[in-house]
Amino acid sequence: MSELAIRRGAAPALEVRGLDYSYPRAPRQALVDVSLEIAPGEFVLLAGRSASGKSTLLKAACGLVPHFHGGEIEGEVRVAELDALAAGPGELAVAVGYLAQDPETQVVSTTVAAEIELPLEMRGDAPADRARAVEEVALALAIPHLLDRAVDTLSGGELQRVALAAALVTRPRLILLDEPTSQLDPVAGDELIWLLRRLNEEWGVAVLLAEHRLERCLAAADRVVAMEEGAVGFDGAPAEFLAWSHENDAALSTPAARLFSLAGLTPLPVGVRDARQTLRGTGIGHPPHIASRRVPDPRSSEPVLRAKNLWVELDRGEELRDVLRGIDLAVRPGERVALMGRNGAGKSTLLRTAAGLHEAVTGRLDVGSIALLTQNPGDYLVRERVGDELPGDEGLAALRVVGLEHAVDADPRDLSGGERQRLALAIALAGRMEGELLPAVVGLDEPTRGMDRARKDDLVALIRGLAGDVAFVDKEATKATRAAAVVVATHDVEFASAFAERVVLLGEGVVIADGPMEEILSGGWYFATEVARVLDLPGVVTPEQGAAALRGELG
Amino acid sequence: MRSPFAYKPRRGPLQDASPGAAVAYLGAIVVVAFLYLNPLVLLAAGTAASLAGILAGARGAVRAALRMGLSLALLVAFVNALVTSRGETVIARLGDWPLFGRVDVTLEAIVAGVSYGLLAAATIVACAVYSACVDPDRVLRALRPFAGRSALTATLVSRLVPVAAADAARLRDASALRGPAAAPVGKAPLARRLLAGSLDRAVDVAATLELRGYSLGAPRARNRRSRSRYDRRFYAAAAAVLLTAIAGKLLGADDFQAYPTVAIGFGPATLAVATVVTLSGLAPLRRPMKRRALHAEVARV
Numbered sequence: 001m002s003e004l005a006i007r008r009g010a011a012p013a014l015e016v017r018g019l020d021y022s023y024p025r026a027p028r029q030a031l032v033d034v035s036l037e038i039a040p041g042e043f044v045l046l047a048g049r050s051a052s053g054k055s056t057l058l059k060a061a062c063g064l065v066p067h068f069h070g071g072e073i074e075g076e077v078r079v080a081e082l083d084a085l086a087a088g089p090g091e092l093a094v095a096v097g098y099l100a101q102d103p104e105t106q107v108v109s110t111t112v113a114a115e116i117e118l119p120l121e122m123r124g125d126a127p128a129d130r131a132r133a134v135e136e137v138a139l140a141l142a143i144p145h146l147l148d149r150a151v152d153t154l155s156g157g158e159l160q161r162v163a164l165a166a167a168l169v170t171r172p173r174l175i176l177l178d179e180p181t182s183q184l185d186p187v188a189g190d191e192l193i194w195l196l197r198r199l200n201e202e203w204g205v206a207v208l209l210a211e212h213r214l215e216r217c218l219a220a221a222d223r224v225v226a227m228e229e230g231a232v233g234f235d236g237a238p239a240e241f242l243a244w245s246h247e248n249d250a251a252l253s254t255p256a257a258r259l260f261s262l263a264g265l266t267p268l269p270v271g272v273r274d275a276r277q278t279l280r281g282t283g284i285g286h287p288p289h290i291a292s293r294r295v296p297d298p299r300s301s302e303p304v305l306r307a308k309n310l311w312v313e314l315d316r317g318e319e320l321r322d323v324l325r326g327i328d329l330a331v332r333p334g335e336r337v338a339l340m341g342r343n344g345a346g347k348s349t350l351l352r353t354a355a356g357l358h359e360a361v362t363g364r365l366d367v368g369s370i371a372l373l374t375q376n377p378g379d380y381l382v383r384e385r386v387g388d389e390l391p392g393d394e395g396l397a398a399l400r401v402v403g404l405e406h407a408v409d410a411d412p413r414d415l416s417g418g419e420r421q422r423l424a425l426a427i428a429l430a431g432r433m434e435g436e437l438l439p440a441v442v443g444l445d446e447p448t449r450g451m452d453r454a455r456k457d458d459l460v461a462l463i464r465g466l467a468g469d470v471a472f473v474d475k476e477a478t479k480a481t482r483a484a485a486v487v488v489a490t491h492d493v494e495f496a497s498a499f500a501e502r503v504v505l506l507g508e509g510v511v512i513a514d515g516p517m518e519e520i521l522s523g524g525w526y527f528a529t530e531v532a533r534v535l536d537l538p539g540v541v542t543p544e545q546g547a548a549a550l551r552g553e554l555g
Numbered sequence: 556m557r558s559p560f561a562y563k564p565r566r567g568p569l570q571d572a573s574p575g576a577a578v579a580y581l582g583a584i585v586v587v588a589f590l591y592l593n594p595l596v597l598l599a600a601g602t603a604a605s606l607a608g609i610l611a612g613a614r615g616a617v618r619a620a621l622r623m624g625l626s627l628a629l630l631v632a633f634v635n636a637l638v639t640s641r642g643e644t645v646i647a648r649l650g651d652w653p654l655f656g657r658v659d660v661t662l663e664a665i666v667a668g669v670s671y672g673l674l675a676a677a678t679i680v681a682c683a684v685y686s687a688c689v690d691p692d693r694v695l696r697a698l699r700p701f702a703g704r705s706a707l708t709a710t711l712v713s714r715l716v717p718v719a720a721a722d723a724a725r726l727r728d729a730s731a732l733r734g735p736a737a738a739p740v741g742k743a744p745l746a747r748r749l750l751a752g753s754l755d756r757a758v759d760v761a762a763t764l765e766l767r768g769y770s771l772g773a774p775r776a777r778n779r780r781s782r783s784r785y786d787r788r789f790y791a792a793a794a795a796v797l798l799t800a801i802a803g804k805l806l807g808a809d810d811f812q813a814y815p816t817v818a819i820g821f822g823p824a825t826l827a828v829a830t831v832v833t834l835s836g837l838a839p840l841r842r843p844m845k846r847r848a849l850h851a852e853v854a855r856v
């Protein structure tokens with residue numbers, strides 16, 4: 001079939017019938033009797049917990065499964081009438097674009113222009129056609145200024161856009177995206193979702209988007225497909241999905257839906273606008289003003305991390321750049337601090353400087369003992385037995401702090417993602433504790449990438465336990481540990497609202513806001529929780545607070 | 556931080572040359588290193604590769620490759636001195652060692668080790684200059700019509716250099732952040748982890764290439780920069796180096812023996828080969844501005 005015929009055809013963009021799939025040597029099926037159809041120009045959100053089969057379904061739709069990964073497959077997958085099980089990913093590339101989670105592995109050229117041009121060149125397009133297509137897709141994605149840049153000088157967000165441009169440049173009928181916003185700050189994440197919606201509406205591209213942060217994209221979707229242990233658990237409209245998740249899997253619910261559910265309001269809203277309209281309709285569009293709940297000022301204790309006019313300069317590929325520019329900050333024992341800001345604002349650099357990986361060019365940084373967990377916990381795991389990573393009593397003490405003492409003989413590769421993260425943290429802690437006492441500061445850099453809500457809740461409990469929140473520490477541990485200051489660099493606003501009591505917002509290497517979590521995360525648009533955006537009440541950021549506000553219990 | 560071996564777009568004859576010409580030129584230097592064991596010629600090959608890199612603006616790559624290559628050369632010389640007892644000039648008698656047995660360090664074993672080490676060092680420098688100066692995108696496009704799988708491998712390698720460098724930097728950071736009571740990270744587990752990570756990344760990069768239609772048997776697209784005015788220069792340099800090396804080999808320029816006593820030939824043929832090979836390192840030299848300006852002026856008049 002010619003490309004033109006494929007484009008004009010009214011055939012489904014994706015048609016999956018009775019698909020079963022197992023990865024080679026996998027103990028269980030990754031996909032179980034999956035059937036679904038995506039119409040041309042439809043925007044479908046693929047929801048589900050970690051390891052529920054979302055990524056595998058996307059890979060089956062672009063031909064990587066089974067052509068690239070192997071394994072056993074049965075059923076039928078058709079992309080724009082092409083048989084995906086017979087055609088390879090290269091042949092399907094004319095009809096489908098795919099964007100995986102990690103943008104670093106999705107670039108194969110050295111410059112942005114060459115990367116975007118590559119699929120057209122592989123197809124044999126003439127140079128003039130290629131030049132025009134590259135220009136147009138660059139304009140659509142607002143990246144013409146990047147065309148001459150080397151790919152290894154781009155930020156994660158820029159790289160993600162370039163990979164998306166390369167996936168879109170052939171004008172596919174279907175675009176598949178696997179958690180494209182997981183490495184993006186809230187601003188870039190929102191921009192990407194609305195850009196997809198615009199491309200979907202203006203170019204008629206069907207979109208199948210797998211995401212964990214549903215609140216970010218539910219309002220943009222026409223339909224939601226929820227995966228449960230490899231099978232389709234739900235397939236329907238976003239509003240119906242919220243009702244289904246409320247009944248079946250609360251971890252897939254959005255904060256606004258939880259707010260409405262707690263407040264006893266219906267229907268559950270698919271987005272901020274929807275929620276506001278419902279609130280206006282029920283006559284509670286203007287809940288009473290609630291004063292910000294301020295956390296007690298812990299100035300009685302000495303700071304365990306103090307930065308004074310801290311400047312840090314780093315080599316960013318092409319030139320030296322001041323990444324931190326005169327940071328003043330003091331963090332005290334037991335504080336739970338969220339470091340937030342856009343990509344490149346200096347969050348990771350601040351943590352890494354505190355841990356001694358970078359040096360300040362000027363200013364002062366005093367920090368007690370610090371254990372830092374970087375963005376990839378797997379980097380800490382180099383042996384094949386947990387006990388070999390953490391030998392001796394001190395190792396066991398560190399394992400006890402993260403609740404992994406039972407796994408001494410396990411192979412780190414057999415642990416779940418959350419357990420591996422805990423193990424990596426124990427490796428960073430080991431020997432930095434005085435007996436059973438925690439180090440003064442525990443730093444976590446973007447710990448929630450690719451995590452579903454259930455795993456985030458576990459992490460929140462761990463953080464609160466480390467910071468000495470007695471409700472989250474078992475009694476034995478409470479006796480044994482002292483409160484550490486926990487500083488977490490994160491893009492995830494909802495996660496920050498769950499664990500933090502203080503938020504430090506960085507912008508271009510400068511502290512632009514520093515205050516109680518409820519105040520900072522309710523006072524803006526991008527760095528605000530969904531509940532804060534719905535209610536627009538100072539100090540109200542979580543569904544529980546919002547429901548209480550709606551019931552008039554606060555204030 | 557960016558790897559010194561990563562390709563960086565710069566203006567210069569070596570960067571502007573087509574991949575074929577650049578590979579022929581740097582390949583000729585490597586071929587000489589493999590053809591000869593005479594330390595003088597090997598030194599000339601290493602010098603030529605270093606000179607080419609410096610003139611092409613890849614000082615960082617040359618510096619890093621020299622550090623790596625010379626360390627390797629020293630290691631090879633050291634190990635060879637310990638494991639080889641051949642040679643008549645005994646410098647030190649170290650007695651009986653477990654595993655090694657009787658260890659006599661001879662001058663000949665050291666010189667032979669240095670020779671092998673120089674071969675490795677010259678090859679590393681030439682590869683580093685290739686990696687830093689030859690655009691992998693152009694290599695990818697140039698190779699695809701002839702050898703799709705080779706081009707795929709070349710692309711994987713070219714992408715894996717910066718990706719593996721980034722992985723290595725991350726692993727180094729993680730090992731520095733381990734608590735003092737955690738088991739120290741030895742070089743072997745770290746290397747194993749880096750290798751496993753690199754292979755995972757290679758699979759992902761290969762998947763991306765598949766998705767870009769790389770395996771399609773599409774007609775070769777016309778390349779906008781398939782040839783360069785510098786191509787002839789590099790092909791000529793490669794031909795001169797290879798012909799001289801072969802002729803020199805036939806004329807006995809590789810007059811070197813390590814055992815039983817060291818004999819290094821410094822005859823006219825050897826000196827001629829070494830000189831030609833060293834001078835070939837000047838091929839990436841730009842023409843001086845003055846002369847170019849003069850030519851332009853003459854042309855204008």
